[in-house]
Amino acid sequence: MSTPDDQSPGPRPESPRTRDRIYRSPAALVGGALLLAVIGWLGIDAVVTGEGRTPWLALAVLLLVVPLVVAFTLRPAVFAGEDRLRVRNPFRVIELPWGEVVSLRSGYTNEVVVKSGTKYQLWSIPVSLRARKKAARQQARREAEARGEGRRRGLGFGFGGGFGGLGGVDAAATADQGPVRAETDQVMDELREMLAAREKAAGSQGEVSVRWAYEVMGPAGVGLVLLGVVLAVL
Template identity: 50%
Template sequence: MTTPDDAPKPSDDQREAAYAERCYRSPAAIGAGVLLLALGGWLGIDAAVRGAGRTPWLAVAGLLFVVPLVVAYTVRPAVWAGQDRIRVRNPFRTIVLPWAAVEAVRAGYSSEIFAGGTKYQMWSIPVSLRARKQAARRQVRASLDDSSQQTSPHAPLGGKPLRSPADQAIDEIRELSERNASREGAQGAPHVKWAYEIIAPAVVGFVALVVIYLVG
């Protein structure tokens, strides 16, 4: 009979696979985007169906212009961090960075990743100064509580430092970058792909709005 001590332990690759393809998104941005899409769709469709004159055309062109932008800035942004690379999907482009190409990851007033001498923002990991201050206050309170319970004044405090969600995400991405940069599959150059499926309809909608306005 196999005891827990005799059970096979997961390898490093298995542990990394369990951590691989972690996705970072902003639930608040997604929620706001869904509400805006619902409100805009209701108003736009109502104007297109019941409007008179050029109103229906303006409503359709407005939807064609606004909907892609709302999707781009709220629902679309996401970051996937795997064993070999990180994929950053921003409003108008997707950046694929092998870990070996990543030079630095940091969170100041925004979440940023550097590769090939270029800075890329990670829109799906918004930095909240308020959340950072709240985490710092909780850390101070926890340290004071731990200190009051220590039998020795020189005993170390337990637990990891409390961090804001954005800072935690940046710490995890930085750790993945440092740990996997030497992997064979993590080599290569940055690759950027523009989101024409977002850009094209927004441009068409904007042009249509201008034309309808000038013609009318």
């Protein structure tokens, strides 16, 4: 009869992996859907009702333009997982283990830099200078309100709280909220936190891989060739 000490512990169940965080541009998704709707409506109408070489021209333009619209609007995305960062740009998919990432930079564009010095732009996380200026104005307004609240508290009449409850902004609460940041800058901060947490993990090591998006380039190339043939022959 075996005792508990004699029993083999067996394989331990793996801890559940968290799902990848997916970052995409809502404006690009909406704009891309609208563009595809308009292009599809005009193009299909020309193919069905057009005369002469018009249907062929419309078909060639559809084959050329639709993949490009999808590539630059609906396709871009960033997938941040426990072990790696996967960047899906218009014409490439880049797999970046966290251990190979050196930094995530924000300037006029957001980009990731790897140990080899190569930079890859994050198409789905565009920089909005307008959003940054708006966030800066909100931060300045918040700081001004906090300073004004501090002065009102200092000028209280000794009733144990000044005018803090009369619509002013609590300076301590304002400080706890942190600085106001544009949405894409907040996303980059999240990615930097993931990089700091996972860059030395064993599962986050490996090599950078880059794959060309032939599923986009192929149809667009066919459309370009067909367009050239139609214009030259018909």
